[in-house]
Amino acid sequence: MPAKPDPKVPMHRFAFTKLTESQIGTALAKVAATGPASASPRTDALKGKTIRIVTDKGGPTLAYRFTADNRLTVSENGGKAVAAGYGALVQDRITLFTHLIPGTLRGYGVVIDTASNIATVVELWFGGYQDKREVMREIYAGYVETAGKAAPAGRHVATNRFEGKGFYWKQDTGYETLEYYPSAAYSHFVELTGRGDELGFCGPSDYIQIDDEFYIITRTECEFSGTFTLSVVDLNRQEQIGLRLGFDRTDALDYYVFRGRGEWLGQIAQFEKLGDTAGGVIPIPEGGGKGARRVYRPLQTMPKMSKAEVAAAVAKGSRVFAPRTGAGSGAAGMATHGTPAVDGLAGKSFTIRYDGGPVMDYRVASIDTLEWRKDGGAWVKARYQAWEPMPGVFLFGHLLEGAPDHDGHSIVADFDNGLVTCFNGFLNTPYIANEAGARTLFGVLEGAGIPDPGARRHARTRDMLGRALTWNYAPGLSSMHLYSTPTTTSWIIFTDSGAGGMEWSGPGDFVKIRDGLYFVYWLEEACNGTLGTIVINMRTMHDAGIGYHCGTEGLSMSQVGAHARHAGLFDVQRFFPKQEG
Amino acid sequence: MSNDREPTRRAFLKGGAVLAAPLALATPAVAIAADDRAERLRRLEDEAAIRALHRDWLRRVNGGADAAGLFVDARAARCLDAAVCGLTGDPAASADTIEIAADGRRASGRFLCVVETQSRIAPESTLAQMALAQGGGVVRERARRLVSADYVKAGERWAIAGITLREA
Structure with a gap:
């Protein structure tokens, strides 16, 4: 066996x-x-x-x-x-x-x-x-x-x-x-x-x-x-x-x-x-001999960079919410069906206290410019974008310029409840330096008019476990997610006939923000290294998302957005014992 | 839209009337009628030739064949975006129009068509790379477009001077 x-x-x-x-x-x-x-x-x-x-x-x-x-x-x-x-x-x-x-x-x-x-x-x-x-x-x-x-x-x-x-x-x-x-x-x-x-x-x-x-x-x-x-x-x-x-x-x-x-x-x-x-x-590749078939081999095809190469690529310049970021740049091109960025954070100042993590202060100047500081340090100006997938809930993201591991924060902030979840992307993982790692941070939001949640926090959820959702990002660019375990996101690429074709998977995390609203990531470990973070609204069947990626072309943060369909639900809850946290 | 480059059929007819008026003073009615019929016949033959030329161009576009021989200047044959893979007459459209200039040497045509395009997605994301790896990643789209064509008569043969496509 x-x-x-x-x-x-x-x-x-x-x-x-x-x-x-x-x-x-x-x-x-x-x-x-x-x-x-x-x-x-x-x-x-x-x-x-x-x-x-x-x-x-x-x-x-x-x-x-x-x-x-x-x-x-x-x-x-x-x-x-x-x-x-x-x-x-x-x-x-x-x-x-x-x-x-x-x-x-x-x-x-x-x-x-x-x-x-x-x-x-x-x-x-x-x-x-x-x-x-x-x-x-x-x-x-x-x-x-x-x-x-x-x-x-x-x-x-x-x-x-x-x-x-x-x-x-x-x-x-x-x-x-x-x-x-x-x-x-x-x-x-x-x-x-x-x-x-x-x-x-x-x-x-x-x-x-x-x-x-x-x-x-x-x-x-x-x-x-x-x-x-x-x-x-x-x-x-x-x-x-x-x-x-x-x-x-x-x-x-x-x-x-x-x-x-x-x-x-x-x-x-x-x-x-x-x-x-x-x-x-x-289709079998042309001229393929006995046993020939098309196999997805992401470990072979992804560019693998050293820590020094990552530092050099990042130093060349990062592209944050650029209209297009070029070939191989992770999630770029995955937002034709995304919702427009909003200016709802412009003019706001607030603080995010992550449990066991940093304290982040924000001053948001406009629809695409904010200043952040970490743990009371110096203010840093950054380009960002925000979306409001449900009234009062904002998804926004920015890079932490100067961070040794080139961190990027993809943050869901619920201003009506004072709660925050961040998928903190970072590079220089022990395996491949340009492959993103991710940690999930829970915290509270402080600022004028924002309620104090006390001990309440967003929490991991099994609501998405076993579900399959299709995503149509742009004409010709569709996939289906399958949330196969409490820590896995798999993605399936449709063929031209609508059949499920190639499939791959990576670690995932699933956080409930509100009823019908979930913050989810997929991590392309040993496969291009992209961290994809999306807020899924199960009522509008739309997502708002942010991709974080480093390749030879540099570090990028880009919008992700697609129309969803619910493909169904596998009954697998009983196979995974509940874990706290 | 300006008609400076594209004399209208009405202009042609008006020009024809102006030319015909002095002749009426001195020419018997039977002769006038014969000339008019000959002119109308020539115009109908020109229209038929232009329609045939348009159909030939459509056939070549849809068959992926070289259409340069139908154009006055072969460079003008490269008038379609590389993504265009099909062009068919729109059966739901009102009648196509062909207007021939008064000199009978130039003409313009407008045809409603359905344009099919096919393009490969860029390998910018893992999903796109996977779609391409499995032999897909092709975006096919159909859209109604107005084909505007200019024609020139060289000797007894009509040729295409230029073609543009715009949103219908």
Whole structure:
């Protein structure tokens, strides 16, 4: 089973070993003869059988002879038969088996619907990508040849019919996950630890429909361990059988078949045209070879800067609420549908006292200029912008010029209640210097006519947990947020057809400001490094937000604003114990 | 809008009437009628030729073909924004207008069209980068526009002198 998740070093922070093909081959050789492990009894339904599987479009023809309940011989495309270990499980009329090809870095997973003899063959191999530990896959549709019978006409097909579902799964290994399928090309998974502070992660997925009840789902943990998981999901019984192949964070080989029992978490909306059930929604790159697909690899593509490079970039000049801040500048361009900035703070003077944090004094001169001072220090002039997402509640943001970590404050101030929450962005985190970190500060607002809240504060909330909201920032720029854990924001990018496409995620925080009004952030850790902060008004279904980002072009703060739609709610509260604060 | 550059059809007709009046003093009625019919026929043939030229231009724009050969100056053929990928006549529009100058050598046309544009979003944010990475990030828009065209007759052939698009 997978190594236990370590909340202190989450998946995106773990430095997975760059395994060599030789190391991988040595590990595979040990299990190629025995077949995969299994916590549940493996089926002997195939023992003594001989089958030939034919696949379409240049795929392999596989001739099997199952000599025992864990031994087979296989001939690929009429070649010499080789002996290997295998493991098989049966779920109703679905049979799943998997084996490796001894002496190679390859193997297969095969799913057969024994009622129709239609089969899906998944070829698996290591070494095909630059990170050799990442499992590659190619999927072939086909059937089991039956003497004297014509080939069945139907095939298992790529589909979007699984999109929008969510399940809690517990494998017979004890491995527990929440799995969200808000995309037709990616999935989002949370390895449950019982602590309540889990992060969710994303991986490219395949969704193949066997029929209305059974689906084949795959996930490859690209950018992380590279592990591949395939499961056949029985929607009505909420059960799964599957296989897992990969190397865990201790570089131990995971190769096993599993059974899992699930709990239904819900179904959120899909945004394709009615009647569109097409799968394979992300086009395969032109000229791509076997196993080619588009995979989002943000760690590879983001510019990574040192602390000195960050200081130099910031010294070049910061851009605060500039109309456009240029390529790669975080949240720029995400405000075409934003609300206009307001001048409601102009002329006001007030103080914010953060609990365990700084005391910030403000003198606001105009719609875009204020002065701030921290802990009674010198006044500093800064450019800012403000929005009023609900009467009396202002979101405003500014950079703290001169701060050693180039801090930026995104502040929600409720003047009717004297309460403040700040998402304090900063740079020079221990991992990548230009990646934003965030701390959440709660406090009170003091000034003429502002009521004293006493001990009351804004507080973290679970109201957003499990929700999915779409955001349309500008023509052609839409996404969907999925608040998958109390500390995770995931984002899904729609394809042109409205299907969920690529998905990624990062840490998040969720604060209730008023009924129907929430202050939320997403943090693009190990992924461009942007801190996105938004006030979500669940009544107007609009947000007002501020992005904070540092790249080679410098430090920027920019407006975020989009129209929202409520895509639905997954019922996941019970999986996360309440935590105070 | 000024008509300095674009003589109107009314101007053409007025010019024609002024030219015809002296002839009426000395020419038999039958001859006048024959001239008028010939003039009207020529005008109808010119209008038909210009409409055909406009249709040819639309076909080339929509087919992504080179339209330079339809223009007096090939440089004027680059009159559309690079984002324009389609241009179709607006079926809901009132009749298009073609006005031919009195000299019969110049003309102007106004056509209501639906313009389709297609442009890639800039990779300014993570979301935009992801949209582009998955093969999307293309913004397609449709808008009604008024196509104003100037035409010149060179020999017996009409050619496009220039085309501008503006909000309808």
